[in-house]
Amino acid sequence: MSFRARHLLGIDHLKPAEIVTLLDLAEEYVALNRRTVKHSDVLAGLTQINMFFENSTRTQSSFELAGKRLGADVMNMSMQTSSVKKGETLIDTALTLNAMQPDLLVVRHPNSGAVNLLAEKVNCAVINAGDGRHEHPTQALLDALTIRRAKGRLQRLTIAICGDIAHSRVARSNLILLGKMENRIRLIGPSTLMPAGVKDMGVELYEDMREGLTGADVVMMLRLQRERMDGGFIPSEREYFHRWGLDAEKLALAAPDAIVMHPGPMNRGVEIDGTIADDINRSVIQDQVEMGVAVRMAALDLLARNLRAERGAKASGVMV
Amino acid sequence: MTTLLFQNARLIDPEAQTDSTGSLLVRDGLIEGISGAQEAAPEGATIVDCDGKALAPGLIDWGVKIGEPGERHKESFRSAGRAAAAGGVTTVIARPDTLPPIDTPEALEFVTRRAADAPVNIRHMAALTKGREGREMVEIGFMTDAGAIAFTDGVRVVTDSKILGRCMTYARGLDALIVGHPQDASLSKGAAATSGKFASLYGIPAVSPMAEVMGLDRDLALVDMTRCRWHADQLTVAAALPAFQRARDKGLDVTAGISIHHLTLNEFDVGDYRTFFRFTPPLRSEDDRMAMVQAVADGVIDVIASFHTPQDEESKRLPFEAAAPGAVGLQTLLPAALRLYHQGGLTLPQLWRAMSLNPAKRLGLPSGRLARGAPADLVLFNPDAPFVLDRFKLLSKSKNTPFDGARMEGRVLGTWVAGNRVFGEQP
Numbered sequence: 001m002s003f004r005a006r007h008l009l010g011i012d013h014l015k016p017a018e019i020v021t022l023l024d025l026a027e028e029y030v031a032l033n034r035r036t037v038k039h040s041d042v043l044a045g046l047t048q049i050n051m052f053f054e055n056s057t058r059t060q061s062s063f064e065l066a067g068k069r070l071g072a073d074v075m076n077m078s079m080q081t082s083s084v085k086k087g088e089t090l091i092d093t094a095l096t097l098n099a100m101q102p103d104l105l106v107v108r109h110p111n112s113g114a115v116n117l118l119a120e121k122v123n124c125a126v127i128n129a130g131d132g133r134h135e136h137p138t139q140a141l142l143d144a145l146t147i148r149r150a151k152g153r154l155q156r157l158t159i160a161i162c163g164d165i166a167h168s169r170v171a172r173s174n175l176i177l178l179g180k181m182e183n184r185i186r187l188i189g190p191s192t193l194m195p196a197g198v199k200d201m202g203v204e205l206y207e208d209m210r211e212g213l214t215g216a217d218v219v220m221m222l223r224l225q226r227e228r229m230d231g232g233f234i235p236s237e238r239e240y241f242h243r244w245g246l247d248a249e250k251l252a253l254a255a256p257d258a259i260v261m262h263p264g265p266m267n268r269g270v271e272i273d274g275t276i277a278d279d280i281n282r283s284v285i286q287d288q289v290e291m292g293v294a295v296r297m298a299a300l301d302l303l304a305r306n307l308r309a310e311r312g313a314k315a316s317g318v319m320v
Numbered sequence: 321m322t323t324l325l326f327q328n329a330r331l332i333d334p335e336a337q338t339d340s341t342g343s344l345l346v347r348d349g350l351i352e353g354i355s356g357a358q359e360a361a362p363e364g365a366t367i368v369d370c371d372g373k374a375l376a377p378g379l380i381d382w383g384v385k386i387g388e389p390g391e392r393h394k395e396s397f398r399s400a401g402r403a404a405a406a407g408g409v410t411t412v413i414a415r416p417d418t419l420p421p422i423d424t425p426e427a428l429e430f431v432t433r434r435a436a437d438a439p440v441n442i443r444h445m446a447a448l449t450k451g452r453e454g455r456e457m458v459e460i461g462f463m464t465d466a467g468a469i470a471f472t473d474g475v476r477v478v479t480d481s482k483i484l485g486r487c488m489t490y491a492r493g494l495d496a497l498i499v500g501h502p503q504d505a506s507l508s509k510g511a512a513a514t515s516g517k518f519a520s521l522y523g524i525p526a527v528s529p530m531a532e533v534m535g536l537d538r539d540l541a542l543v544d545m546t547r548c549r550w551h552a553d554q555l556t557v558a559a560a561l562p563a564f565q566r567a568r569d570k571g572l573d574v575t576a577g578i579s580i581h582h583l584t585l586n587e588f589d590v591g592d593y594r595t596f597f598r599f600t601p602p603l604r605s606e607d608d609r610m611a612m613v614q615a616v617a618d619g620v621i622d623v624i625a626s627f628h629t630p631q632d633e634e635s636k637r638l639p640f641e642a643a644a645p646g647a648v649g650l651q652t653l654l655p656a657a658l659r660l661y662h663q664g665g666l667t668l669p670q671l672w673r674a675m676s677l678n679p680a681k682r683l684g685l686p687s688g689r690l691a692r693g694a695p696a697d698l699v700l701f702n703p704d705a706p707f708v709l710d711r712f713k714l715l716s717k718s719k720n721t722p723f724d725g726a727r728m729e730g731r732v733l734g735t736w737v738a739g740n741r742v743f744g745e746q747p
Contacts, residue, residue, distance in 0.1 A: 197517030
């Protein structure tokens, strides 16, 4: 099998072949999920803990459903109400959990690198469900699967990523993944929302959205992360919508068969016009949600296989 | 008292900028003579055969954090003193950013008394404002009388320019030295890395190098206005150098230092969120690092120090942006500095100019040089001895070093303070 990772901490450490393996397996789970009886037992007997240090409804329920459909015992821990409030450190929390012998740990944390830190301290497989402004690998993978299904390929596409790039882990993981698969990436947004040094990342930068969208095959809108902005990145939401919000007029400049994506939750009328989001001919936003469950099933499945192989090797090693 | 004769030594003289073989005679704790020849031992003298190894003035480490009062579990005067002796540091200039800060003559008296635990010289800086809060100046006069060697609020910048200006004006009347931390506090708030491709990819809150330039510009303008004696604790970016050089050319009494970490590491060393590499200011680009090495060689940057900052394991076992900044450095200052020597960027006399002579001159200390009549504060070391650093073997109570597991060269063989051996085997 060409998927060798022990954890899924980011797209950065995946090889293109591993990405393809995961997407291929996810396709099988898309089929499973469309059946009336959506059940498999590949994770039967395994324990999956979802640990969310940051609020999330969509991602958490997607992971929960993915685990349950594969037969794992799934537990959700909302860390905002837990002992973290009582001063327990991240590592102590990890060690406590580790002692409960979970097999799969899904973690979201507001600090970049926190999931990497946690992964060093536990014996199970860890999936990063978003850390600070660093990575959100399953989002990039579900976006990739959505694109591959809609466009028939994941190479040589012109992909425009628009909006709050600086605060977005989705943008980071996506530009790494889409770059690895040899696509042309354009970043569009106000300079205040562009991360420093992005010029050196092999992407094209556009302040003017019309220019950036021209001829694009995929238009990926990002949420304006209002809760992360500690002040003054844009003058007002209405000016933002005027200059960087996706409306029919701007979308008309993209390729005629361009698809529109959004990781959700959407701010209608801020970064995207409601009618475009709902246009079933252009918007694949609902497909993204569907692919999310399938991709997470594939990720859990592959990591569980590697975990079993590792433990099996260890056990036989002891006997010899 | 005793007489000591160091024979067959490779003498590193930062004043004459020479690196030559010779012998050195110590009597009653002072250097009595230096000779290029093999001197005969006076009667009763103890002979130290240096076997061609390097003998240099002991290091003066300006800006060391010791956990007394308040955080003795991180570092005590005793543990810091032992680490200093083992690292060839004969004079420690302690920081006032303790809990509570050294902002009264009484607090200064306490640390002065506690410092007697250490086998090396310890001098104390005092806070510039009460509680390091940037609102009211401390009793600069009383504290100077009580032995404060300089005044600083450390990395907590006095943001109110009117208050800083008044502190400087008052300090000038007493000829007191103020140590500033050039940084625009609002721009660098919350930052844990230097902005650029690395920080963006890893999603670490970052600050532009310009925050240092802006802080420096403001401070230099205030120095120009008040004409006080001023020292920048750390200049770490090339963009800060022209303004600093202009201020000097104009005749302002200003000097600058840099940490050894900013001279030997760059932003990419953080790697996979390694918190031992978190510093204030954050590590810089490789271009900046190289420019700063050159600035030390050119004498634009005066002082290299370790900025020894002990942190317990708990404050480092956190996500990168939440982890406490700083690293221990008393024992790694010398071998880390020798990296610059082995790479060919700096000679040993140049390094010792920045690590002993210049801080001594700036702080009015008689040590830091190989001169007749100077205190016999000396370090004997083998600059070529290789080793792999094991952080748990460090003598500091805290083990937070970015050089853990690193290959280094340079081993201290002996350290003398006023002619008394404080580290190494008795001959």
